[in-house]
Amino acid sequence: MNFDKLPLDSRLIDVPPPEESGYPDELAKYDDESSIREAFGAADRDFPDALDIPESEMRERAAYNDEHDLWAGSYIDRYTNQSPTHECTSHALRCVAEACWNRQRRISLGGPEKGKRLEISANSASVWFSCLSIYCEANPREWGGANVQQVCRIACDRGFLPDIVQPKDYGFKHTMAGTRGKGGINQSGDNNGGPYPWPGWYRDDFRDHPDHWEDDDWRETAKHFKPLECVYPRDSHQYRCLLLHGYAIGIGRSGHSVPIIGMKWDGRRWIYPYYDSYDRLLYDSSAYYSGAYSILTMTQPDDWDKPAGQASPGA
Amino acid sequence: MKALLLLFALATPTLGQIIVPEENAEHTIIPIKFVPNIPEGATIRGTGWTIPLKVSTYKVADGFVAVAPPGEYTVKYEARWIHLEPFTFIDGNGKEITITQYLGDGEVKEEAIFKVVGRQPTPDDPVPDPNEKVSRATYFYEKDEGGVPPGVAVALNEINSENNGIVATEFEDDNTDGDNEVPDQYRVGLEAARQNGFPCLVVQAGNKVIKVVSAPTKISQVMEAIR
Numbered sequence: 001m002n003f004d005k006l007p008l009d010s011r012l013i014d015v016p017p018p019e020e021s022g023y024p025d026e027l028a029k030y031d032d033e034s035s036i037r038e039a040f041g042a043a044d045r046d047f048p049d050a051l052d053i054p055e056s057e058m059r060e061r062a063a064y065n066d067e068h069d070l071w072a073g074s075y076i077d078r079y080t081n082q083s084p085t086h087e088c089t090s091h092a093l094r095c096v097a098e099a100c101w102n103r104q105r106r107i108s109l110g111g112p113e114k115g116k117r118l119e120i121s122a123n124s125a126s127v128w129f130s131c132l133s134i135y136c137e138a139n140p141r142e143w144g145g146a147n148v149q150q151v152c153r154i155a156c157d158r159g160f161l162p163d164i165v166q167p168k169d170y171g172f173k174h175t176m177a178g179t180r181g182k183g184g185i186n187q188s189g190d191n192n193g194g195p196y197p198w199p200g201w202y203r204d205d206f207r208d209h210p211d212h213w214e215d216d217d218w219r220e221t222a223k224h225f226k227p228l229e230c231v232y233p234r235d236s237h238q239y240r241c242l243l244l245h246g247y248a249i250g251i252g253r254s255g256h257s258v259p260i261i262g263m264k265w266d267g268r269r270w271i272y273p274y275y276d277s278y279d280r281l282l283y284d285s286s287a288y289y290s291g292a293y294s295i296l297t298m299t300q301p302d303d304w305d306k307p308a309g310q311a312s313p314g315a
Numbered sequence: 316m317k318a319l320l321l322l323f324a325l326a327t328p329t330l331g332q333i334i335v336p337e338e339n340a341e342h343t344i345i346p347i348k349f350v351p352n353i354p355e356g357a358t359i360r361g362t363g364w365t366i367p368l369k370v371s372t373y374k375v376a377d378g379f380v381a382v383a384p385p386g387e388y389t390v391k392y393e394a395r396w397i398h399l400e401p402f403t404f405i406d407g408n409g410k411e412i413t414i415t416q417y418l419g420d421g422e423v424k425e426e427a428i429f430k431v432v433g434r435q436p437t438p439d440d441p442v443p444d445p446n447e448k449v450s451r452a453t454y455f456y457e458k459d460e461g462g463v464p465p466g467v468a469v470a471l472n473e474i475n476s477e478n479n480g481i482v483a484t485e486f487e488d489d490n491t492d493g494d495n496e497v498p499d500q501y502r503v504g505l506e507a508a509r510q511n512g513f514p515c516l517v518v519q520a521g522n523k524v525i526k527v528v529s530a531p532t533k534i535s536q537v538m539e540a541i542r
Binding site for chain 2: 048049050051061064065067068069070103104105106107108123159223224225226228229245246296297299300301302303304308309
């Protein structure tokens with residue numbers, strides 16, 4: 001992604017979600033540094049001082065990232081579409097996690113194109129995570145949304161299940177619908193294989209296990225897709241440092257949660273692009289958030305072609 | 316309706332020149348600078364670069380960096396280009412019409428000769444083990460001491476995009492697999508990295524460590540290590 005070369009349309013800056021997306025004030029008010037860091041659990045880390053980049057060097061570093069495809073956004077190969085659900089925090093989280101997964105593999109995917117399956121996806125180690133696998137635990141009632149700390153806690157504790165739709169056949173034993181919303185060519189949902197039933201959550205387990213699972217031990221699959229080290233950016237300077245190092249940042253603000261995946265200098269200030277969970281690229285005009293996190297490292301597999309361990313027989 | 320609109324009668328002259336040091340020491344990185352004078356958006360046809368087989372190259376923004384054994388080499392760039400652009404206007408009847416406008420064309424033919432000076436190989440020199448084909452390059456680091464240097468990140472991306480059987484990745488000291496253990500694929504490399512000290516690039520052929528480069532920061536250091 002070369003954000004410097006992308007023409008900037010002011011109509012794409014500070015755009016509210018088209019509908020209630022799932023980060024209402026009554027949940028957002030609980031998101032602060034201490035609660036989010038507590039939610040990271042064993043994955044909680046201080047911002048590493050060694051990642052500091054002086055403000056005076058940021059434009060030069062951003063230009064280098066633009067030229068060489070080093071932004072977090074370059075390690076993402078799909079949009080997701082949550083409409084009309086309240087799953088926004090889970091969609092933002094999957095983007096931050098997928099950017100980390102693909103960055104660790106160091107295969108630049110070039111950024112998503114709406115309605116398109118990128119050829120490189122099947123030739124990389126890209127794994128698509130199920131937003132629903134996180135959200136239905138965060139809010140078993142389905143409607144009403146979830147806050148940042150809830151989804152982070154779940155991901156750090158037990159990991160994501162993979163989406164039913166994947167860029168190639170990894171032979172996963174346990175997958176889950178990507179969303180109860182629209183989805184798309186790269187996400188299972190109403191527009192791709194759905195509508196899928198609500199899996200629910202009851203007594204520390206999905207209430208209804210999908211019929212296609214090989215067994216009920218889904219945690220054995222999810223444990224392979226877990227954030228290991230997370231950071232809460234304490235201010236806009238740390239926020240920019242993380243982005244310049246190629247980390248995505250999930251944020252909750254103004255009723256919606258989104259993954260920030262780069263920076264663009266508009267001639268007088270930084271603006272912050274994100275892949276919105278409505279199939280589009282939008283921008284924030286400031287580093288404002290009520291809840292935020294970045295995933296520095298995730299689990300890595302023994303073999304990139306078998307990301308959840310040994311593939312199923314015949315897969 | 317589409318028509319060809321002739322805007323320029325003559326091809327634009329080409330000013331770009333291949334710039335390369337005439338004489339280079341063995342084992343040095345040779346910059347081959349060349350930005351063809353072709354307008355952005357033009358369609359390019361032709362041979363492009365002709366580079367001798369013995370010269371290994373890595374593309375950078377303004378040309379290549381290269382390494383080669385002792386000898387004299389000629390590198391060439393040949394291409395033709397044409398620059399067309401759609402142009403839309405409203406005619407007298409209010410109808411929208413798009414035509415293809417011709418903005419120019421041209422031919423680029425450049426070559427340069429350079430030498431690598433050094434001892435010529437002899438039959439007594441050791442023969443490289445064909446089984447020692449590089450299969451893995453991993454940058455091991457501890458984030459509290461610094462992130463992945465941008466030059467290293469670019470090189471790892473580039474190696475993977477070449478799709479030549481080398482798995483180029485990064486590994487942070489705290490990384491584990493889903494069972495909270497060091498992933499199998501990193502065991503050998505991580506041991507070598509810990510012996511060397513972080514950060515470093517470990518180059519492997521299968522389970523054999525071929526090379527460890529301490530604290531690389533530049534694209535060329537990584538590319539040289541895997542060649």
